[in-house]
Amino acid sequence: xxxxxxxxxxxxxxxxxxxTFGVVVRRGFAGWLSAYRYQxxxxxxxxxxxxxxxxxxxxxxxxxxxxxxxxxxxxxxxxRVTESVKDEFKIEANPYVSIRLSxxxxxxxxxxxxxxxxxxxxxxxxxxxxxTYLPVSVSLFFIGLFVMVSRRMALNQVVGLxxxxxxxxxxxTALTQGVSLIIEVGILADILVxxxxxxxxxxxxxxxxxSFDMVSLESxxxx
Amino acid sequence: MALWSTILADLTAGASxxxxxxxxxxxxxxxxxxxxxxxxxxxxxxxxxxTVASVVLVVLQTFGLVAGVISKGxxxxxxxxxxxxxxxxxxxxxxxxxxxxxxxxxxxxxxxQYERGVVDDRHIVRYYQGFNCFVxxxxxxxxxxxxxxxxxxxxxxxxVSVFMIMLYTNQGPMEAAWKYLIVATVGLSLALLGIVxxxxxxxxxxxxxxxxxxxxxxxxxxxxxxxxxPGIVKIAFVFVLVGLGTKAxxxxxxxxxxxxxxxxxxxxxxxxxGVLLNCAIYGVxxxxxxxxxxxxxxxxxxxxxxxxxxxxxxxxxxxxxxxDMKRMLAYSSVEHMGIVxxxxxxxxxxxxxxxxxxxxxxxxxxxxxxxxxxTVSQRYETKVxxxxxxxxxxxxxxxxxxxxxxxxxxxxxxxxxxxxxxLVLTSGFGTGQFLAGSLMILLLVxxxxxxxxxxxxxxxxxxxxxxxxxxxxxxxxxxxxGKLAIxxxxxxxxxxxxxxxxxxxxxxTLIRDAVQVFGQGAPP
Numbered sequence: 001x002x003x004x005x006x007x008x009x010x011x012x013x014x015x016x017x018x019x020t021f022g023v024v025v026r027r028g029f030a031g032w033l034s035a036y037r038y039q040x041x042x043x044x045x046x047x048x049x050x051x052x053x054x055x056x057x058x059x060x061x062x063x064x065x066x067x068x069x070x071x072x073x074x075x076x077x078x079x080r081v082t083e084s085v086k087d088e089f090k091i092e093a094n095p096y097v098s099i100r101l102s103x104x105x106x107x108x109x110x111x112x113x114x115x116x117x118x119x120x121x122x123x124x125x126x127x128x129x130x131x132t133y134l135p136v137s138v139s140l141f142f143i144g145l146f147v148m149v150s151r152r153m154a155l156n157q158v159v160g161l162x163x164x165x166x167x168x169x170x171x172x173t174a175l176t177q178g179v180s181l182i183i184e185v186g187i188l189a190d191i192l193v194x195x196x197x198x199x200x201x202x203x204x205x206x207x208x209x210x211s212f213d214m215v216s217l218e219s220x221x222x223x
Numbered sequence: 224m225a226l227w228s229t230i231l232a233d234l235t236a237g238a239s240x241x242x243x244x245x246x247x248x249x250x251x252x253x254x255x256x257x258x259x260x261x262x263x264x265x266x267x268x269x270x271x272x273x274t275v276a277s278v279v280l281v282v283l284q285t286f287g288l289v290a291g292v293i294s295k296g297x298x299x300x301x302x303x304x305x306x307x308x309x310x311x312x313x314x315x316x317x318x319x320x321x322x323x324x325x326x327x328x329x330x331x332x333x334x335x336q337y338e339r340g341v342v343d344d345r346h347i348v349r350y351y352q353g354f355n356c357f358v359x360x361x362x363x364x365x366x367x368x369x370x371x372x373x374x375x376x377x378x379x380x381x382x383v384s385v386f387m388i389m390l391y392t393n394q395g396p397m398e399a400a401w402k403y404l405i406v407a408t409v410g411l412s413l414a415l416l417g418i419v420x421x422x423x424x425x426x427x428x429x430x431x432x433x434x435x436x437x438x439x440x441x442x443x444x445x446x447x448x449x450x451x452x453p454g455i456v457k458i459a460f461v462f463v464l465v466g467l468g469t470k471a472x473x474x475x476x477x478x479x480x481x482x483x484x485x486x487x488x489x490x491x492x493x494x495x496x497g498v499l500l501n502c503a504i505y506g507v508x509x510x511x512x513x514x515x516x517x518x519x520x521x522x523x524x525x526x527x528x529x530x531x532x533x534x535x536x537x538x539x540x541x542x543x544x545x546x547d548m549k550r551m552l553a554y555s556s557v558e559h560m561g562i563v564x565x566x567x568x569x570x571x572x573x574x575x576x577x578x579x580x581x582x583x584x585x586x587x588x589x590x591x592x593x594x595x596x597x598t599v600s601q602r603y604e605t606k607v608x609x610x611x612x613x614x615x616x617x618x619x620x621x622x623x624x625x626x627x628x629x630x631x632x633x634x635x636x637x638x639x640x641x642x643x644x645x646l647v648l649t650s651g652f653g654t655g656q657f658l659a660g661s662l663m664i665l666l667l668v669x670x671x672x673x674x675x676x677x678x679x680x681x682x683x684x685x686x687x688x689x690x691x692x693x694x695x696x697x698x699x700x701x702x703x704x705g706k707l708a709i710x711x712x713x714x715x716x717x718x719x720x721x722x723x724x725x726x727x728x729x730x731x732t733l734i735r736d737a738v739q740v741f742g743q744g745a746p747p
Contacts, residue, residue, distance in 0.1 A: 120458055125427070141416070145409070157405050164412050171416065175423045179439055183371035187415075190378040194408060197385055201401055208394055217398050220482045222541055222550065 008049055009132040015042040016136050016170070017110060020143050023159060024106050025099055029082065029090035032159045033075050036166075040070035043166055047173055050129050058181040059173065066169065069188050074162070074195050081199035082155070085206045090155060097150040105150075106143050113138035133174035140167030154205065154217070158198050165191050243291045244300035247307060247366055250284040253277050254359040261351045267337070267344055270351040271330045277355060278319070278326040281362070285319035288312060293732055299368060303440060306368030309736030313579055314365040314505045317586035321497045322358045324711035328594050329354065329490040331707035335601055336488075346390055350488070353387040357494060364502040370418050371439045373506060374411065377470060380499055381407045388487045399482035406479040407470055414466025414506075420459035421513065424451045441509055448516025457522070460514035464507055464526060471503035472557045473564060474534040481541070484553035485606075489597030492549060493590035496556040501582050504563055511567065512741055520570055527568030528659050534561025535666040543673035548596045548606050551677060552589065555632055558670055559585040559640075565663060566647040574650035575738040581643035583730070584722060588631045588640055591715035595625040598704045598712075599681075608677045612684035620702045624712045626682045631719045633674035634667055639722035 019042060022035030044067035051059035082090065097105070114135040121134065140163055148160030169187075172179060209217075257277030261270045289312050291298065297308035307315070333350055336342045342350070360383055363376035381404065388400040418439075426438035428450040437443045444451075469476035484492050515523045538558035545551040559581065566578035598621050599614055600606045615622030631638035644667065651660035702709070726734075 120454065141412075148405070148409070154401065161405065161408055161412075164409065168412055168415055168419075172419045175419060176426060176438070179371050179419070179422060180369075180436055183369065183375065183439065186372065186375035187378075190375055190382065193382050194378075194404070197382055197389075198401075198404055201385075201389060201397060201404070204389070204392055205397055205401070208392065208397060217401060220395060220398055220402075220486070222481070222545060222547075 005049075005053070006128070006132075009046075009129065012042055012046045012049065013132055013136045016046065017139060020140055020163060021103065021106060023147060023163060024102050024143065027092045027099070029155055032156070033078060036159060036162055037071050037075045039163070039166060040066060040074075043170060044071065046133065046170065050133075050173055050177065053129065054177050056177060058184075059177065061181055062173065062184045065185065065188055069192060070162075070166070073192065077195060078158070078199060081203050084203070090153070092151050092153050092156060095151045102146070102150055105146060109142040109146060110135075110139040113142060130174045133170055137167045137170035137174060140164070140170065154202060158195065158202070161198075162191075162195070243288070243295065243298040243307075244305075246284055246287050246291065247298075247300040247305050250281060250288065251359065251362055251366065253280045253284065254355045254362065258352060258355040258359065261348065261355060265348050267347045270348055271334075274351045274354055275326050275330065278323045278358065281358065282319045282323050285315050288315060289729070289733060293729060293736070296736070299442075303437060303442065304369055304372065305366050306440075306442060307366055308740055309733055310505075310508070310579075310740040311365035313582065313733055313737045314501055315362070317501055317583060318358070318361050318365070318498050321494060321586055321590050322361075324590060324594075324714055325490045325493050326354065327707055327711040328493070328597075331705045332489055332597055332601070334707075335705070342390065350387065350390055353383055353390075354490075357383045357387065357491075361494075361498055361502050365505055368440045368442055370421070370441055370444070370509070373441075373509075374415050374418055377414075377467070377503060377506060378408070378411050380502065381411065381470070384483070384487070384491065384495060384499065387491045388483060390488060391486075396486040399479075399486035403479045403483040406476075410466045410469025410476060412466070413462050413469075417459045417462030417464075417466060417510070420455055420462065421451075421510065424455040424459065427452065441513070444513045445516060448513050451513075451517045453518055456514055456517040460510055460518075460523060461526070463510045464530070467503050467506045467510075468530060471500050471507060472534070472560050473504075473530045474537040474557060474561070477534065477537070477557045480557060481550045481553040484556065485547060485549040489549075489593055492552070492597075493593040496553065496593065497586040497590040500556055500560050501586060504560055504582070507564075508567060508741075516742070524568045524570055527564045528656070531561045531563075531565030531568055532659060532662055532666075534558065534564065535663065535670075539666045539669040539673065542670055543676070545673070545677070546607055546609065548600060548608050548611070548677075548681075549593070550606075551608070551674075552592050552596065552632075555592075555670070555674075556585075556589060558666075559589070559632075562644065562647060562663075565659065566643075566650065569647065569650040569654050569656055569659070571650055571654050572738060573646055573653060575741050576734055577643050577646035577650055579734045579737050580646065580726070581640075584639040584643045587715055587718045587722065588628060588638070591624065591628040591712060591719060592632055594708065594712050594715070595621055595628050598708050599625060602703055608681055611681045613682075613686035615682050617686050618702045618704060620709055621704050621712070622682055624716055626678070627716050627719060629674055629678040629682075631723075633671045633678075635671070637723045638719050642723055 016039060019035050019039035023032050026032055044063045047059060047063035047066055051063055117135045117138060144160045144163035148157050254277055257273050260273045288307060292307060292309050292312040299306040333347060337347055360376050360379040364373055367373040367376055385400045385404045388396050421444055422439045425444045425447055426433050429447045432438040432443045472480040484495050487495060511523050534557050538554045541554040542551055563578050563581050566574050603611050614625055631640050634641050634644050648660055
């Protein structure tokens with residue numbers, strides 16, 4: 001059975017956006033992580049589609065790396081590090097922006113992304129992958145940023161950052177058919193080390209501070 | 224001058240191009256080997272010796288690379304993956320030089336923290352591992368031709384420096400490390416978006432770049448600059464400017480900087496302020512060159528001027544009302560990065576010359592100030608400036624260094640910073656930017672007043688407070704700072720004074736060549 005390419009592209013875009021909304025609507029850390037894991041699996045699939053269409057082995061390799069690092073290693077690492085952290089530090093009970101309003105804003109951000117890409121890259125000769133995936137990748141970027149600023153928990157900032165990185169990866173792959181593999185590996189290594197360091201910091205902060213609340217992180221200022 | 228040219232000619236006569244490529248690789252290998260050696264020996268003393276030896280070797284190899292750039296122009300390694308021209312070499316000098324003095328100072332500063340029981344053996348080893356890793360990642364920035372590699376290197380500098388700030392597990396450093404990690408990483412994500420857009424617009428017009436896989440190389444982008452799609456380049460440059468500008472401490476993206484520079488161990492603060500900011504602004508300027516090739520210099524220059532003035536303005540106000548000594552120095556770094564940005568925005572030969580010179584001058588004066596203030600706050604056991612009085616009486620040598628460094632950083636003649644600031648102003652008024660030039664003078668006056676307001680009581684006030692000035696290991700009138708703390712400061716003081724009167728011929732040549740890389744403005 002032959003599945004038309006355009007439907008595969010549309011389906012994977014929808015799946016990516018759904019997973020991002022999953023992060024927006026959930027309050028608990030476990031929920032965010034499973035949404036992120038799901039997003040990374042779909043991302044690896046989308047990368048494989050681009051690899052199949054372009055026939056470049058380097059993009060296949062990037063897809064496999066994405067699957068291994070983002071869908072397996074990073075979620076496990078975060079779960080292990082936060083094991084000892086009390087549950088009340090992992091649940092966003094009182095975000096700056098309510099969940100309902102967050103959902104609405106995220107939907108607007110998706111619309112904005114489609115508008116931005118069609119406005120700015122209209123002059124460029126984009127292929128079908130770029131046309132489908134670029135607005136999605138910019139949506140991930142915007143929603144990731146929004147998640148970072150709208151929540152109180154420090155853990156949420158890591159999740160927001162990871163969504164931003166996923167958006168970046170999709171943007172890079174869709175627009176330039178992947179920069180060379182060695183750079184992709186370098187970027188992935190940076191993300192991995194960054195997550196490790198932030199996890200280490202979180203662990204230490206959970207021992208020193210009373211909470212992961214961003215309000216408790218405002219002692220340094222000019223006075 | 225003739226002597227220098229002869230030495231340079233002798234040095235470079237026998238060397239083939241491949242020798243320079245090998246030197247690029249060995250200068251990167253040196254700190255990597257040192258990192259491995261520190262990890263293997265895993266003890267305090269060997270770690271100190273290995274680190275100092277490593278930075279000495281880096282300095283020597285940097286001299287070689289600079290000599291090579293002056294005689295050969297530019298060269299690359301690993302099939303164009305790495306590349307060095309005069310602009311890169313100019314940024315390489317502070318990395319090696321400040322790396323050297325910071326390593327010497329580390330032995331004294333961290334040694335004293337060790338004696339006081341603030342850190343233990345494990346921390347010390349971790350510190351020197353981080354130090355070598357930090358030097359390695361910073362060296363990679365000006366040596367990378369592939370802009371993706373440069374991004375990876377800059378992001379790696381963030382991670383290593385966060386790791387080094389986390390050495391202390393108090394609340395302040397951890398909060399600073401967290402803010403730094405999050406803000407810088409988000410900023411760099413924006414920068415990567417911009418870099419990918421630059422790459423895309425380059426591969427779209429240059430089939431040869433696609434075929435050879437060099438679409439991400441700076442040499443390829445700058446060669447094709449005139450052909451790139453202006454619409455895309457405009458967006459891409461704004462992304463890179465905001466993203467790398469965050470890392471360079473340009474306002475309004477500077478919010479993480481005073482925390483991180485204020486809470487890091489002092490030698491690391493010196494590296495962060497004196498070197499890492501240069502690496503980030505270097506990245507901005509590489510894309511400034513490409514963008515002004517595509518769009519013309521007008522729009523990119525305007526953006527640089529606006530960000531420059533904004534940085535100077537925010538820094539001036541914060542310096543004036545500051546209480547914490549290290550935070551004041553951190554804001555001063557925001558100010559000086561603003562001046563570099565402003566100088567590039569003014570443009571022309573003098574503006575760019577001044578920008579390059581200011582990068583070097585700031586890298587000399589700021590570490591001096593961090594070292595002096597670190598030694599002083601170890602003695603007084605506080606960073607609050609109103610509690611530090613009469614340093615020149617309690618610590619005569621360090622007090623004098625603090626005074627010279629403070630006057631220099633505030634822009635007092637005849638020290639080096641004055642010279643480059645004067646050149647920036649000359650270029651501003653020379654290119655008809657009267658409003659920006661006048662604002663710059665005004666802000667410089669505020670900074671100067673702010674610095675003197677804090678500096679004079681600290682240096683000349685009468686020492687007060689029982690036990691504050693006289694600690695167990697030192698008496699009034701005896702400096703108390705170890706030889707290894709005095710030596711790096713003395714080197715920097717000498718440079719601050721000498722560079723105020725005269726720029727050595729090789730440095731002048733290098734800066735001239737670096738200005739040529741920008742491709743605008745012939746020398747007068």
